[in-house]
Amino acid sequence: MTDTIERPGFVERNRPGRAKMKAAIFVEKNRIVLDEKPIPDVGPLDALIRITTTTICGTDVHILKGEYPVEKGLTIGHEPVGIIEKLGSAVEGFAEGQRVIAGAITPSGYSNACLCGCASQDGPRMKHGFKPMGGWRFGNTIDGAQAEYLVVPDAMTNLAPVPEALADEQVLMCPDIMSTGFAGAESGKVRIGDTVAVFAQGPIGLCATAGARLMGATRIIAVDRVGERLNVARAMGADEVVDFSKVDPVEEILRLTDGRGVDVAIEALGRQETFEAALRVLRPGGTLSSLGVYSSDLKIPLDAFAAGLGDNRIVTSLCPGGKERMRRLMDVVASGRVDARALVTHRFRLDDIEKAYDLFSHQRDGVLKVAITP
Amino acid sequence: MTDTIERPGFVERNRPGRAKMKAAIFVEKNRIVLDEKPIPDVGPLDALIRITTTTICGTDVHILKGEYPVEKGLTIGHEPVGIIEKLGSAVEGFAEGQRVIAGAITPSGYSNACLCGCASQDGPRMKHGFKPMGGWRFGNTIDGAQAEYLVVPDAMTNLAPVPEALADEQVLMCPDIMSTGFAGAESGKVRIGDTVAVFAQGPIGLCATAGARLMGATRIIAVDRVGERLNVARAMGADEVVDFSKVDPVEEILRLTDGRGVDVAIEALGRQETFEAALRVLRPGGTLSSLGVYSSDLKIPLDAFAAGLGDNRIVTSLCPGGKERMRRLMDVVASGRVDARALVTHRFRLDDIEKAYDLFSHQRDGVLKVAITP
Amino acid sequence: MTDTIERPGFVERNRPGRAKMKAAIFVEKNRIVLDEKPIPDVGPLDALIRITTTTICGTDVHILKGEYPVEKGLTIGHEPVGIIEKLGSAVEGFAEGQRVIAGAITPSGYSNACLCGCASQDGPRMKHGFKPMGGWRFGNTIDGAQAEYLVVPDAMTNLAPVPEALADEQVLMCPDIMSTGFAGAESGKVRIGDTVAVFAQGPIGLCATAGARLMGATRIIAVDRVGERLNVARAMGADEVVDFSKVDPVEEILRLTDGRGVDVAIEALGRQETFEAALRVLRPGGTLSSLGVYSSDLKIPLDAFAAGLGDNRIVTSLCPGGKERMRRLMDVVASGRVDARALVTHRFRLDDIEKAYDLFSHQRDGVLKVAITP
Amino acid sequence: MTDTIERPGFVERNRPGRAKMKAAIFVEKNRIVLDEKPIPDVGPLDALIRITTTTICGTDVHILKGEYPVEKGLTIGHEPVGIIEKLGSAVEGFAEGQRVIAGAITPSGYSNACLCGCASQDGPRMKHGFKPMGGWRFGNTIDGAQAEYLVVPDAMTNLAPVPEALADEQVLMCPDIMSTGFAGAESGKVRIGDTVAVFAQGPIGLCATAGARLMGATRIIAVDRVGERLNVARAMGADEVVDFSKVDPVEEILRLTDGRGVDVAIEALGRQETFEAALRVLRPGGTLSSLGVYSSDLKIPLDAFAAGLGDNRIVTSLCPGGKERMRRLMDVVASGRVDARALVTHRFRLDDIEKAYDLFSHQRDGVLKVAITP
Incomplete structure (x- = not known):
């Protein structure tokens, strides 16, 4: 399935004598600081991006x-x-000077995982008792994007040109x-006429709500406790x-659906309560589509699982990446189907990223997402 | 999804003055006895079958x-x-005198569940905190098959003629x-070239092994602890x-797969240990297909679940029923693809069904399945 | 796959001495007339509907x-x-007095076709050289809906209650x-970010356009030559x-897509020109989803078919029926996702249905659909 | 969908002064000759393979x-x-000295086509009126394998190590x-219990027969006119x-299926007669899976197509490539599920390849496939 993809990490790239750039670096628990490190080199398959x-x-807050x-020392x-x-x-x-984005997950394109229809799981081999986070490399196993420059690995697979109008x-x-x-x-396989519940309306939950709408759900029930988020959800x-x-x-939700339950429940928080509630509102044959990053073991209550006889599915998804995915998402934006600008509630210079972390990690001032510009 | 399907149950059918038949009846915990009850009437959509x-x-042992x-009092x-x-x-x-089978699950054909591609979940509406066992009616909500006669509901949907040669x-x-x-x-969506692990080789696990083989898995790993069952598994x-x-x-299994894990793991026992082991041997992107009937809450360990980022699926299946399914399964038998006769290790008369329960519930004498003939 | 479903047709129901109703009856080529016939009886699985x-x-114009x-003599x-x-x-x-719709195609629910996921093809067995039009019964093999009363076969499968608000x-x-x-x-499996071309914007083509939008296509190109229809398409x-x-x-279309072609092309007319054009605009790997009712052989040009090497799909769909489908479509309407009232351009009393046929069959006065009320 | 993938073709590689190798070269219609050309260089993503x-x-015979x-001049x-x-x-x-195979189709891994689940269609952009043969490069747009050496493009995507035992x-x-x-x-989505007809039992048709068996079809009907091929089909x-x-x-076939028709018909020849016959034997809702390379326009007879109302699918497939596909196929061989050695009926040295072409192109002596060894 997966083959070892070992690339030079941030350490080797930090050679002395190189031009420097600013980067948000993990120092230790509760400390991410803006510091300098050399502008990295590119390998034969890489691209160097100047972050705008x-x-x-x-x-990142979990980190x-x-x-x-x-x-x-990781960016x-x-x-x-x-x-x-x-x-x-x-x-x-591709050409130097092109404006591009790259997905958070950067599939190689050539791994067995990629060639098996599982491009997000493009990581090193599974080790017993530890499954690495698939193809997530930026800010995880290699230097990330909160910096003046970023090396994008497997650039032909991952660079997606941004339409000029956007x-x-x-x-x-x-x-x-x-x-x-x-x-x-998508993983919930939402169909025309489905009823969908989305648990938690943070940025990802809001986009799950938009996604359910895009795919033809006709009754979408958004769950949160923050009034402003529920307004954005609408x-x-x-x-x-x-x-x-x-x-x-x-x-x-059972009341709203007259006891019927929902076709698809999307979990977008990563907690036992929302996972369990998502399971409980499923109709027989329904799908729990889980997006949350959990931080402890989960419990599946016997009754909520119909003792294993409910023809249910629990599916998890890691952010799909690659240039074709990015092209399609930018088409969604360009066509006006979804306007995600409402999610950007605050703006900071890279120089002030520590303040941005402070605001964002404490979820102050109704923050949804911050834009950071070097 | 599901609409209420209320049919006259066993009580109404037990009217006095009717011809009698023998039936294995649940009396109380640890007591299923052979007793007499009236041969039931048929409603307009039903068929009465003389069990052979x-x-x-x-x-049934759980019951x-x-x-x-x-x-x-239920049969x-x-x-x-x-x-x-x-x-x-x-x-x-259909015609009287035809030899037939009917699936364990008897979909109506006309429920919203059936028309939504979820025919096994053809039950009454979900109630909060309790999800009924879908369309399972025989020996659950209506009288069952361990008797001289059986009423098959929605007969046009459920009766499947048996080819003479079988x-x-x-x-x-x-x-x-x-x-x-x-x-x-099938729910695991086994593909040509897949590696599949099947946990527990009781009758259902053995058929899961045969199913994985039928669908093109090229490396099938059967897990059990009973040597004879492992032989049948081969x-x-x-x-x-x-x-x-x-x-x-x-x-x-990780050793056998060189650390890669399996594409599909099938759980066929209904215990935490097998559920958890099935999850742990999955490759990133792999599917746990669960068949077991669980009797307690399940735990999903965080690491085995890749914190929710592994692009995994956990799917449960209730026995598909209906005459088309039965037709296809009898074709599997008639074509010689799978010979399930090896599963019938013991034979009893209906008169001796209490002995059969004793043997089967204690899993004595290497029993896999018993054939009961009235 | 399909088993013989023979029901008493219109002939048997036209017994003398019964109360009469008005009905639009096929007499001969170019003659559909409003006449009287007896109000039909219902069989055990049927329902009699008073058409509103x-x-x-x-x-119907083809007929x-x-x-x-x-x-x-058929209605x-x-x-x-x-x-x-x-x-x-x-x-x-169900209860007498309920307001309902039934799909154009009326699956039995219990045929092998239905139980095999192919409910629209619920017809008599295929005969060599002739494939019947699946489960289409109303106005085809049994009396239809342009009358004061209609018998709906397999009523439990086909009656869908209409929400009061609609x-x-x-x-x-x-x-x-x-x-x-x-x-x-749906058959084209439109995905988020797809480019879709819809050939012909009659009522069905317009709903195909709406369907592509509902499923997340981000670039939908509607083709017709009638300006008003193109306006409705927008x-x-x-x-x-x-x-x-x-x-x-x-x-x-190739110009608009920069030579790339479309992911899905929907044919909604039933002619060689549109079929062929739909094939020619497909990207490699794209799908032609055909809805048209053709009246002559089709040609697949070698180049448009990439000599059979294009990983293309040509799929045809007969109108999905059954109460669950109708429930979902009414949810689409109730949720405001699609407002199909714009398609009803003219209204007639049943008494004037011959005038309605005249207008509609000549496509005069910008007609899209007519509403007929008894 | 597709982006331009232009690689140095055979022309640039034929520089003078290089070591020479033998290669089967297309000279003109009806002339493929063994000649010498320089051993090619490798680009950064390529691998040079010594053919065994x-x-x-x-x-190749079409060429x-x-x-x-x-x-x-192409090999x-x-x-x-x-x-x-x-x-x-x-x-x-990868390491020099490893024994490998590469698929006939060599996806890049990084094209939009690859990232969109359509890896075989990894070619240059579609031009109006001409759709190139997708990702087929060897012996089509770059030098091929009938030589002492072969350059494999996008080697990390395409090289698949051969298990030692094979x-x-x-x-x-x-x-x-x-x-x-x-x-x-696979494209026909064969399911357990399906009836499948395979038209023509040349090497590809024989493997389609094996594939239908691998996926659980329980009644496979092989069509050909050569007795020996029908024997191998069994x-x-x-x-x-x-x-x-x-x-x-x-x-x-209609007689054998009691008028029911087949679930899946596989066309493996590329002629109107087999295409049409495959369409005619389909059950309503069935799938025609086409593998043939056609050389003229195709006709779809109206009746065989149920006028477009049969819920049918016509799907075409270009040979899937890439190292993960090859790994899985070699697992099929290694597991003993399919033994394709029976297909190799004749053996030649590369020096005698012109004789091999003569035998093979005239289908003499019961030839199925020839093995060529440099």
């Missing part, structure tokens, strides 16, 4: 808090918009938020909203 | 032990082979064991067998 | 012109909205036009329109 | 006869088994014949054979 806009993801381990971030600065010697079909902020959600959110609806396509601080969401 | 061969299922609740059993004795007034396309015992596994076992491979198509009483099955 | 609104389909053969029409007048003795779950005209497109049109997008979701009376549609 | 065994394909145009052949002689500078994960001739059918033949069953998994020189195959 990037953002911070909830996963900040030490909940998701990365090596010290964080996996959502790049930028300009091609330099192309590797074997890269064809501003950076219009495509900023494509590399991760929109790709992951839509995947929730704007993104929800037909009904459920404030779980006021009502039991399982009871309310 | 039936069998006992592991689920016997009080682990799965049914009403007192047990859901695996009928027999002769049409009488057809309801609205039934067309003996009763050749098709006895079709109603449940083979349909469920194959569903494990005969049914396993390429390798793992005796989990001697080795850790997760370690062994 | 119905319409005329392009297929009128003698291009599609039906028996003389035409397959798009009913009405009130349950009487239920067959074996029908449960007017007859809002659901009038569900039985055929919307079900068929959406099927064009309202139904088209991003671009191509007037084939002014430009070559193949060249124009 | 190769073969001649029916498509020979001038029916399929290639440039003069023919697309089915390589060999040893890695030299790796491009950017190629990782002899060259055991894996010789994997690059094209087996991959294409199995694709006929060995590859056919349940019944039809000699179309003796009976009308459509009538016979």
Whole structure:
């Protein structure tokens, strides 16, 4: 399935005597700082991108808090918009100066996983007791996008030119938020006429709501407890909203569906409560599409699982990447089907990224996503 | 999805003054006895079948032990082979005297569940906190097949004529064991060249092994601890067998696959250990196809679930029923692709069914399945 | 696959001495007249519907012109909205007085075709050299909906209650036009970000355009030559329109897509020109989803077919029926996702149906669909 | 969908002063000759393979006869088994000296087509009126395998190591014949219990028969007129054979299926007669899976197509390539599921390849496939 893809990481690239750039670096638990490191070289299949806009993801906050381990010194971030600065010697079909994005997940294109229809799982071999996070490399196993420059590996697979008419902020959600959110609806195989519940309306949940709408669900029930998020949810396509601080969401969804339950429930938070509620509102034969990054074991209650006899599916999705996916998502934006600009609530210079982390990690001031510009 | 399907149950049919038949009846926990009850009437859509061969299922043992609740007085059993004795007034396309089988699950054909591609989940509406066992009616919500006569509801949907060349015992596994076992491979979407692990080699696990073979898996690893079952597993198509009483099955399967894991893992027991092991041996992007009937909550360990980022699927299947499914399974038998007669290890008269329950529930004498003949 | 489903047709029901009703009857080529025939009886599985609104389909015009053969004396029409007048003795779950629709295609629910996932093909056995039109019965093999009363066969499978909030005209497109049109997008497996071309913007083509939009296509190109239809196409979701009376549609679509072609091309007319054009604009790996009813042999040009090496699919769809399909389509309407009222351009009393046929068959006065009310 | 992939072709590589190798070269219509050309260089993503065994394909005969145009001077052949002689500078994960195969179709891995699930269609952009043969490069747009050495483009995507236990001739059918033949069953979505007809039992048809068997078809009907091929068909998994020189195959298949028709019909010849017969034997809702390379326009008879109302699918497949596909096919061989050695009926040295072409193109002496060894 997967073959070892070992590339020179950030360490080898930090050779002395090189031109320097600013980068947001993980130092230790609760410390991500803006510091300098050399502008990296490109290998034959790579491209060097000058970042024009990037953002911070909830996963980066997990890294900040030490909940998701990365090596010290790593540059964080996996959502790049930028300009091609330099192309590797074997890269064809692109030109320096092109404006591009790259997905958060960067499939190689040539791994067995990619060739088996599982491009997001393009990682090193599974080891007993540990399954690595698939093809997620930026800000995880190699230096990431919260910097002035970024090396994109397997550039021919991953660089997606941005249509001129689209501003950076219009495509900023494509590399991760929109790709992951839509995947929730896609993996759930939403059909015309489906009823869909989406648990949690953070940026990914909001895009899952938009994705369910895009695919033809006719009754979309968005669940959160933050009033403003429920308002955005309506704007993104929800037909009904459920404030779980006021009502039991399982009871309310069963009431709304006259006891029938939903065809697809999308989990977009990563907690036992939402996972379990998503399972409980499923109709027999329904699908739980899970997007959350969990941080502890999950429990499947026997009754919610119909003792294993409910013809149910639980599916998980890692953000689909690659240039074709990015092309399609930018088409969604360009066609006006979804306007994800509403998700960008705050803007910072890269120089102020530590303030941005402070705001974002404490979820202050109604923040959904921040735009960071070097 | 599902609409209420309420039919006259066993109580109404037990009117006095009717001709009597023998039936295996649930009396109370640990007591299923052979007793008499009236031969039932048929409603307009029903058929009355004179049973010629039936069998006992592991689920019946759950009922016997009080682990799965049914009403007192219910006739047990859901695996009928027999002769049409009488057809309801609205039934067309069949003739009295035809030899038929009916699936363990009897979809109506006309419910929203059936029309939505989910025919096994053809039950009453979901109630909060309780999901009924879908379309399973025989020996669950209506009288079952361990009797001299059986009423088959929605006969036009459920009666499947048996080809003359096939003996009763050749098709006895079709109603449940083979349909469920194959569903494990089908729901797992086994492809040509897949590696598949099947956890537990009881009758259903053995048919899951045969199903994986039928669908083109090229490396099938059967797991059990009973040597004889592992031998039958080889005969049914396993390429390798793992005796989990001697080795850790997760370690062994990862060793056998060179750390790669399996494309599809089929759980055919219904226990936390097998569920968890099945999850642990999956490759990134792999599918856990669950057939077991669980009797307690399940735990999904965080690492085995790749924190929700592994592009994995957990799918459950309830035995597919209906005459077209039965027709196809009998074709599998008639074509010689799978010979399930090896599963019938013991034979009893209906008069001795209490002995059969004793043997089967204690899994004595290497029993796999028993044939019961009235 | 299919088993013989023979039901008493219109002939047997026309017994003397019965109360009479008005019905649009096929007399001979170019003559459909309003006449009287007895109000039919119901069999045990049937329901008698008092029609409140119905319409005329392009297929009915084929019948009128003698291009599609039906028996003389047959009542035409397959798009009913009405009130349950009487239920067959074996029908449960419905009540007289309920307002309902039934799909143009009326699957039995219990045929092998239905149980094999192919419910629209629920017809008599294939005969050599003749494949019957599947499960299409209304106005084809049994009396149809352009009458005061209609017998719906297999009522439990086919009756779909209409939500109170929806007017007859809002659901009038569900039985055929919307079900068929959406099927064009569904069978084409339209995905988020797809480019889709829809050839011909009659009522079905317009609903195919709406269906492509519902499923997430981001660039929908509608082709017709009638300006008003292209305007309606934009309202139904088209991003671009191509007037084939002014430009070559193949060249124009390839120009619009920068030579790339479309992911899915939907044929909604039933002619060689549109079939061939649809094939020519496909990208390698693309799908031609055909909805048209053809009246002569088709040619597949070698180059347009990439000599058989293009990984292409040509799929045909017959209008999906059954109550669950109707429920979902009415949800599409109720949710405001698609408003098909724009398709009803003219209204007639049943008494004036001959005038309606005259207008509709000559496509005068910009007619799209007519509403007929008894 | 597709982006331009232009690689240095055979012309640039034929620079003077290089070491020479023998190669089968297309000179003009009806002339393929063994001649010398320089051993080619490798680009950064390429690998140079020393061929140990190769073969001649029916498509090569089309080239020979001038029916399929290639440039003069091109080396023919697309089915390589060999040893890695030299790796491009950017190629990782392989070692010189490894024994490998590469598929007939060599996807790049990084094209939009590849990333869209359509890896075989990885060609230059579609031009109006001409669709290139997708990702087929060997012996079509770049030098092929009937030579002492072969350059494999995008080596990381295409090189598949051969297990030590397998002899060259055991894996010789994997690059094209087996991959294409199995694709006929896969694209037809053969299911457990299906009835499948395979039209023509040349090497690809025989592998389609084997593929239908591998996927669980329970009644496989093989059609040909050569007795020996029908015998091999039985060995590859056919349940019944039809000699179309003796009976009308459509009538016979309808007779064998009791008028029901087949679920899937696989066309493996590329002629109107077989295409049409395949269409005529389909059940309503059935799939025609086409593998043939056609050389003229096709006709779809109206009745055989049910006027477009039969819920049918016509699907075409180009040989799937890439190292993961090859790995899976070699697993099929290694597991003993299919033994394709029976297809190799004759053996020649590369020096005698002109004799091999003579035998093969005239289909003399019961030839199925020839093995060519440099």
